[in-house]
Amino acid sequence: MIQLSNVTAKYPGGEGIELVSLTVEPGEFVYLVGPSGAGKSSVLKVIYRDIIPQSGHVVVGGFNSLTFKKKQIPYLRRKLGIIFQDFKLLMDRNVFENVAFTLRVTHTRGVEIKRKVLRVLADVGLSHKRLKMPYQLSGGEQQRVAIARALVNEPIVLLADEPTGNLDPEAAEEIMQLIEKINSKGTAILMATHDFRLVRAQRRKVIKIEKGMTRS
Numbered sequence: 001m002i003q004l005s006n007v008t009a010k011y012p013g014g015e016g017i018e019l020v021s022l023t024v025e026p027g028e029f030v031y032l033v034g035p036s037g038a039g040k041s042s043v044l045k046v047i048y049r050d051i052i053p054q055s056g057h058v059v060v061g062g063f064n065s066l067t068f069k070k071k072q073i074p075y076l077r078r079k080l081g082i083i084f085q086d087f088k089l090l091m092d093r094n095v096f097e098n099v100a101f102t103l104r105v106t107h108t109r110g111v112e113i114k115r116k117v118l119r120v121l122a123d124v125g126l127s128h129k130r131l132k133m134p135y136q137l138s139g140g141e142q143q144r145v146a147i148a149r150a151l152v153n154e155p156i157v158l159l160a161d162e163p164t165g166n167l168d169p170e171a172a173e174e175i176m177q178l179i180e181k182i183n184s185k186g187t188a189i190l191m192a193t194h195d196f197r198l199v200r201a202q203r204r205k206v207i208k209i210e211k212g213m214t215r216s
């Protein structure tokens with residue numbers, strides 16, 4: 001479903017990732033761990049095509065880096081759910097509209113939007129806050145909104161880049177439990193973290209990255 005084979009992607013300064021290989025299978029929970037600056041976010045960026053690999057081979061949900069065209073980016077990203085440490089919500093729109101945003105862009109019918117948004121908001125436990133603005137929510141609640149937005153298109157995988165990095169331990173634990181629930185319902189997870197304490201390795205795949213390289 002996701003496969004990186006010997007992928008190298010360097011920034012102009014020469015940093016980046018080198019010969020990275022990994023796979024994510026349907027339904028799998030995969031941790032990408034390594035120290036700050038190791039290249040975890042860069043691996044995720046290659047997967048959602050924020051950076052272009054210079055060599056190697058990337059396959060994501062049927063899209064292939066060797067034949068990939070720039071105009072395919074929106075179609076690729078619609079197959080992916082992506083969440084970040086800093087939530088990245090639209091601060092001038094309420095919770096409902098933050099989650100509805102991608103559906104409006106793709107001209108989904110109004111009734112469909114309502115049905116889908118209310119369903120994912122219920123899944124993350126935020127139905128009652130649907131008319132609040134992001135600044136009226138706690139950090140943990142804002143991350144739940146971001147998760148709802150990521151899930152509304154039923155992605156093949158949830159890419160999570162340090163999703164608990166800005167949260168206190170209690171809110172972080174709740175978000176981890178939510179991500180685990182999402183995985184148990186069948187969505188694959190690829191989660192980057194430098195915090196080994198978050199890794200519950202039982203029945204999980206753990207990929208280590210150091211100085212831009214995966215090691216096996």
Ligand SMILES: Nc1ncnc2c1ncn2[C@@H]1O[C@H](COP(=O)(O)OP(=O)(O)OP(=O)(O)O)[C@@H](O)[C@H]1O
Pocket residue numbers: 011012013015016034035036037038039040041042043194
């Ligand atoms: N836009 C950029 N331009 C130039 N260099 C960059 C850029 N983004 C990241 N880098 C460099 O690439 C390397 C890998 O960065 P990356 O953000 O992937 O690490 P990370 O493992 O996600 O770290 P952290 O745990 O701090 O988030 C680092 O040396 C970083 O300085």
Ligand SMILES: [Mg+2]
Pocket residue numbers: 040041042161
């Ligand atoms: Mg990072």
